[in-house]
Amino acid sequence: MRHRSIVRGLLALGLIVLTACGTGAAPTAVPTSTPLETSIQLSWLHSIEFAGIYAINHQNIGSQARMTLRIDGGGFDDKGQYINPVAQVVSGQADFGVAGADIVLRARAEGMPVVAIATIYQRSPVALISLKSANIQRPQDLAGKRIGIAPPGTTVYVSYQALLKAETIDTSGINEIAVLPENAVQDLFDNKIDALHAFITHEATQARAQRDDINVLLLSDYGIDLYSNVVFTTEKMIAENPAAVETFVKALSQGLQWSIDHPQEAAKQVVSDYGATMPPQLQALQEAGMLASVPLIKPAGSQPAMMSAKVWENTQQILLDQQLIAAPIDVTKAYDLSFINRAYGQ
Amino acid sequence: MADTLQPLSEPSQSSSPTTVPRRHRIRWRLIGLLIGVAIIPLLVIEPLTLYLIGRQSQRQTVNQLESVVQLKQSQIERWLNDNLTALQVLAVEPLNTELQTLLANPAQAAAPLNQTFRSIVAAQSDSAASNLHYSLIFFYAPDGRILAASDDAQIGKTVRLQPYFEQSLIKPHTEPPYYGVGTSDLQVVVSYPLRDASGATIGVVAGQLNLQVLADIMLERSGLGESGETYLVSLESNYLLTPSRFPGNVMQQSYHSQGIDQSLAGQNGAAIYADYRSPPQQVVGVYRWVPQLEAGLLAEVDVDEAFAGSREVTNLSLITTLITAVLAAMIGLYAATNIAGPISALTAGARRIASGDLSVPVNVQGHDEISQLAHSFNTMTEQVRQNQSGLEQRVSERTAALEQTLQERSLLLKNLQDSTQAREQLETIIRGLSIPVVPVLEGILIMPLIGELDHQRAAAMTSAILAAIDTHRARVVIMDITGVPVIDTHTAQALIQTTRSIRLLGAQSILVGIRPEIAETIVSLGLHLKELEICADLQSGVRQAMRLNGSHGAVSTRSVN
Structure with missing residues (x-):
C-alpha cells in the first residue's frame, strides 16, 4: 500500500499548478425524479477507507435511490501524476470528490468553488506511531527524534505541524526524514526512524499486525482534529442540481452506516472488489482497518457523515498559523451542512 | 338396562324389508356417540392443557430469566454506583482540598500536581473500604487538558473531543460505553466535577472503568x-x-x-x-x-x-390422553353393546312378527325399562298370536262353505250346459225338418217351406238344397212356399240368392205356392222375382219341372237332408 502522506503532498503540488479554477464543464444536472448518473473521484487507491462509498453500489443503496454511481479510484495516472480530486471535480470529470478539509479550504482560498457536503471520518485518523523502545508517549518526546514524515502540504503533515505548534515542541532537534510509503513501517522496525506519520486505519494497523510494542500517539488526543476525507462538490452542482447532491449525500450516509453496522462484511467486500490492487498482506488488514475506522466514522453520539463548523474553523486557523493560506476566508462557504442535515430529517 | 337379553334366534336379514344399514344401527350410533362423548372433551381439553403447559413453562422460564436479568442489572448498577461513589469519595474530600490548593498556588506546592494526585489516588485505592477499581484515573482542567493521571502518558492530552467532556463539567456523569478513537477497546468513563468555594468547576476527576468486570x-x-x-x-x-x-x-x-x-x-x-x-x-x-x-x-x-421440561409433560399428557381415548372407546363399545343388544333383540322380534312368525318370544332377563318393554312385547305377541288363531278357524269354516256352494253351482252349470246342448241338437233337427228336400222324380227336387224364412233359415235352406242337388244330380228344384206365412224383402232376396246358387250348379228352380196375400205383399213391396220360374201350384210346378227335365221319373219317397 502506498503511503497516504504522498497523496497529500502530491495533492498540494497539484493545487499549486491547478489552473482550471471553476472553468471545467458543469456537472450534469439530474433531477431526482429521473435516474441519476453521477461519479466520485477518490483521494487515493481503493481501500477500506471508502467502504461507505462502495456500499452505495454493492448494497443497492444507489439503485434504490435511482442513482448510478461511478467510483474512480485515486492514486496516480499512467504518467505518474497524482490524480487530484479537486481538479477532477472542478473540471467536471467527476461530480464529487474526496479530499482533506485543509485541501478544500486551500482550494477555495485559491478561488476554486468547491464545497464540502459530508465527511467520511469525523475524527482525525492522523497519528505518530513508534516502537515502545523509542519512548515517545507524548508530543514532547518527539524532541530530538527522527520522524518519518508525510510530504509537506498534506493533511497529515499539516496536522503534525499543528501538533508541534500547539504543544510548543522544540523542532530544532527533530530530524524529519522523507520515507517511501511502501517502506515506511519497515523503516520504523529497522530503527531508521523513531516515529512515523500514519493513519491509525492504515499504517498503525499494519504495524500492530506485525508487532505488539507499538505506541500510537493520536493527534486528536491533543486537540488536532482535521477532517481527512471530506466529500465535496462544486458550488455550481449545488446551485443547479441540489436534488442530486441531496440524493448522493443521503446514499453516502446510508452506505457509511452499513459499513459500521457490518465492518467484517464491508472489509470482505473491499477485498473481493479491489483486492487485486492491494498487496496480499494488506488484504488481511482491511478488517482491522475497518474496525479502527468505526469510531472515526461514527463517534459516540453522532451520525455518519456529519460535520462540525468548529472543526472547519479550527482547520482554517491551523492553515493560517502555518501560512498555508494568506488570509482568512469565509469558511462557512467551504462546507454545506444542509444536505446531511436533510438526510437525517433535520 | 337389561342385564342380559338375547334373541332366541337371529332373524333373517334378507327376509326383512326393514333391515337397517350398519351405519344406521343404534349400536354403532351409540358407540360413535359414546366414543365422541369421551374423546371430544379430550380433544378440547388436551390442546388447552398443552397450551397451558407451554405457557406455564414459558412463564417459568421468563420468571427465571427475569430473575437473572434483575440480578445482572442490579450488579451493573451496583458496580457503576460503587465506582461513582468511590470516585466521589476521592474527589470530595482528599482530592478536592489538595487540588484546590495546588491549582490556586502551584508555586507553593510541596510536590507537582500529578505527584500529589497519584499519591492520593494510591492511598485511596489501598483503603480496604474503597471501591476504587478504575483502570485509569485522571484529572483534567475545564479546558479538557489532562493535568494528572495514573498513567503518565495521558498527561497533556485533551479530552475536549471525548463524548463525556461537556457533561462532565456540569455534574457527576457516567458515559455509556463507546469505542475510543485509536483503540480497539470499549471505554466507560465516570467523571466527577470538582468545584471551589464559589461553585466554579476547577477540574474534573474521571476514571476509566475496567469493562472486564462487566x-x-x-x-x-x-x-x-x-x-x-x-x-x-x-x-x-x-x-x-x-x-x-x-x-x-x-x-x-x-x-x-x-x-x-x-x-x-x-x-x-x-x-x-x-x-x-x-x-x-x-x-x-x-x-x-x-x-x-x-x-x-x-x-x-x-x-x-x-421447553424441554414441558415437552416431557406434553408427551406424557399426550400418551395419557391416547390411553384414555382407547379406554373410553372400549367402554363405549361395551356400553353401546349392552344398550343396543336388547333393542336389537326387540327389533328382531318385531321383524319376525312382521314376517308372520309369532311363535318365538323374545328372551327377557333383567328388570330395567327395556326388559319391561320386552315383556310387554312378548305379551302383545301372544295376544296377536291368539287373535290370529281364531281368525284362521273362521276363515277355514267360511272357506268350506264357499267350496260347497261352488260345487253346487258347478253341478247346476253342467246341467245347464247339457240342457243347452240338447236344445241345440233339437234345434238342428228341427231346422233340418223345417227345410225338407224331397226328390220326387229323377232330377227333380221339391223343397216345401213352412214357417217364417229368416236369415239363418234362408242360409240353411240354400246349403241344404245345394247339397241335395249335388247328391241327387237334380236338374230342377221346386221351392214350395205355400207354408210361408209372409214374404218380405229379406225373404225375397233369400229366394233370389238361392235360385242363383242353384243355377250355378246347372239346375233350375221353380217357385210355387204363392198365395194371394203373398202375391199382394210382393207387389206392394215392389219386389222383383223375375229371375224365378214361378208356377201357381205344386202340380203345375211338377209338370213344369218335368218339362224342363224332360223325363218321367218316379216320385221318390225318400227324404234327403
Whole structure:
C-alpha cells in the first residue's frame, strides 16, 4: 500500500499548478425524479477507507435511490501524476470528490468553488506511531527524534505541524526524514526512524499486525482534529442540481452506516472488489482497518457523515498559523451542512 | 338396562324389508356417540392443557430469566454506583482540598500536581473500604487538558473531543460505553466535577472503568442452563458490549433481534423470538433497557432447552390422553353393546312378527325399562298370536262353505250346459225338418217351406238344397212356399240368392205356392222375382219341372237332408 502522506503532498503540488479554477464543464444536472448518473473521484487507491462509498453500489443503496454511481479510484495516472480530486471535480470529470478539509479550504482560498457536503471520518485518523523502545508517549518526546514524515502540504503533515505548534515542541532537534510509503513501517522496525506519520486505519494497523510494542500517539488526543476525507462538490452542482447532491449525500450516509453496522462484511467486500490492487498482506488488514475506522466514522453520539463548523474553523486557523493560506476566508462557504442535515430529517 | 337379553334366534336379514344399514344401527350410533362423548372433551381439553403447559413453562422460564436479568442489572448498577461513589469519595474530600490548593498556588506546592494526585489516588485505592477499581484515573482542567493521571502518558492530552467532556463539567456523569478513537477497546468513563468555594468547576476527576468486570457479570451463567446467556448491546450501532458466548459473533457488528431492538427502544419485556446469531435461533428472551449504559440487557435461552421440561409433560399428557381415548372407546363399545343388544333383540322380534312368525318370544332377563318393554312385547305377541288363531278357524269354516256352494253351482252349470246342448241338437233337427228336400222324380227336387224364412233359415235352406242337388244330380228344384206365412224383402232376396246358387250348379228352380196375400205383399213391396220360374201350384210346378227335365221319373219317397 502506498503511503497516504504522498497523496497529500502530491495533492498540494497539484493545487499549486491547478489552473482550471471553476472553468471545467458543469456537472450534469439530474433531477431526482429521473435516474441519476453521477461519479466520485477518490483521494487515493481503493481501500477500506471508502467502504461507505462502495456500499452505495454493492448494497443497492444507489439503485434504490435511482442513482448510478461511478467510483474512480485515486492514486496516480499512467504518467505518474497524482490524480487530484479537486481538479477532477472542478473540471467536471467527476461530480464529487474526496479530499482533506485543509485541501478544500486551500482550494477555495485559491478561488476554486468547491464545497464540502459530508465527511467520511469525523475524527482525525492522523497519528505518530513508534516502537515502545523509542519512548515517545507524548508530543514532547518527539524532541530530538527522527520522524518519518508525510510530504509537506498534506493533511497529515499539516496536522503534525499543528501538533508541534500547539504543544510548543522544540523542532530544532527533530530530524524529519522523507520515507517511501511502501517502506515506511519497515523503516520504523529497522530503527531508521523513531516515529512515523500514519493513519491509525492504515499504517498503525499494519504495524500492530506485525508487532505488539507499538505506541500510537493520536493527534486528536491533543486537540488536532482535521477532517481527512471530506466529500465535496462544486458550488455550481449545488446551485443547479441540489436534488442530486441531496440524493448522493443521503446514499453516502446510508452506505457509511452499513459499513459500521457490518465492518467484517464491508472489509470482505473491499477485498473481493479491489483486492487485486492491494498487496496480499494488506488484504488481511482491511478488517482491522475497518474496525479502527468505526469510531472515526461514527463517534459516540453522532451520525455518519456529519460535520462540525468548529472543526472547519479550527482547520482554517491551523492553515493560517502555518501560512498555508494568506488570509482568512469565509469558511462557512467551504462546507454545506444542509444536505446531511436533510438526510437525517433535520 | 337389561342385564342380559338375547334373541332366541337371529332373524333373517334378507327376509326383512326393514333391515337397517350398519351405519344406521343404534349400536354403532351409540358407540360413535359414546366414543365422541369421551374423546371430544379430550380433544378440547388436551390442546388447552398443552397450551397451558407451554405457557406455564414459558412463564417459568421468563420468571427465571427475569430473575437473572434483575440480578445482572442490579450488579451493573451496583458496580457503576460503587465506582461513582468511590470516585466521589476521592474527589470530595482528599482530592478536592489538595487540588484546590495546588491549582490556586502551584508555586507553593510541596510536590507537582500529578505527584500529589497519584499519591492520593494510591492511598485511596489501598483503603480496604474503597471501591476504587478504575483502570485509569485522571484529572483534567475545564479546558479538557489532562493535568494528572495514573498513567503518565495521558498527561497533556485533551479530552475536549471525548463524548463525556461537556457533561462532565456540569455534574457527576457516567458515559455509556463507546469505542475510543485509536483503540480497539470499549471505554466507560465516570467523571466527577470538582468545584471551589464559589461553585466554579476547577477540574474534573474521571476514571476509566475496567469493562472486564462487566463482561464477567454477563458471562456468569448461573440459572441460564446450557444454552442461556446474558449480554449487553449498545445503542451505538447495536454493537455487543460484552462478548457473545457463542463463537463467530464479534462484538463490533450491528446485531438485531426483537429483544435487542425492543430494549434499545427503551422497552422492557419478554418474548419468544429469533436471536442475533446467524442463523438465528429461537430463544425465550427477557430484555431490559439499562439507561446508565444506554444499552439493552438481554437474557436468553434456547427454546429447545427452555421447553424441554414441558415437552416431557406434553408427551406424557399426550400418551395419557391416547390411553384414555382407547379406554373410553372400549367402554363405549361395551356400553353401546349392552344398550343396543336388547333393542336389537326387540327389533328382531318385531321383524319376525312382521314376517308372520309369532311363535318365538323374545328372551327377557333383567328388570330395567327395556326388559319391561320386552315383556310387554312378548305379551302383545301372544295376544296377536291368539287373535290370529281364531281368525284362521273362521276363515277355514267360511272357506268350506264357499267350496260347497261352488260345487253346487258347478253341478247346476253342467246341467245347464247339457240342457243347452240338447236344445241345440233339437234345434238342428228341427231346422233340418223345417227345410225338407224331397226328390220326387229323377232330377227333380221339391223343397216345401213352412214357417217364417229368416236369415239363418234362408242360409240353411240354400246349403241344404245345394247339397241335395249335388247328391241327387237334380236338374230342377221346386221351392214350395205355400207354408210361408209372409214374404218380405229379406225373404225375397233369400229366394233370389238361392235360385242363383242353384243355377250355378246347372239346375233350375221353380217357385210355387204363392198365395194371394203373398202375391199382394210382393207387389206392394215392389219386389222383383223375375229371375224365378214361378208356377201357381205344386202340380203345375211338377209338370213344369218335368218339362224342363224332360223325363218321367218316379216320385221318390225318400227324404234327403
